[in-house]
Amino acid sequence: MKLIIFSSALILLGTYFYFYGDSIERNLFNSAGLISGMYIVIFGVFLVLAGFLVLASQVFRGRSVIY
Numbered sequence: 784m785k786l787i788i789f790s791s792a793l794i795l796l797g798t799y800f801y802f803y804g805d806s807i808e809r810n811l812f813n814s815a816g817l818i819s820g821m822y823i824v825i826f827g828v829f830l831v832l833a834g835f836l837v838l839a840s841q842v843f844r845g846r847s848v849i850y
Contacts, residue, residue, distance in 0.1 A: 793831070794834035794835065797827045797829070797830030800823050804819075807820035807823065
């Protein structure tokens, strides 16, 4: 149960970083803001993917995809 809560927190945190980086990235007049916004968006996407992988590993625990 703790890992499901942890994965949900990762997904929410990644979504927050994605939208925060996207709002920074929209300020195109500042090139440093554009680059840092892109890094934050990429970091948010990786956090969301990690959260989904942890969630999937808990939901499908004990079941093999291959067999």
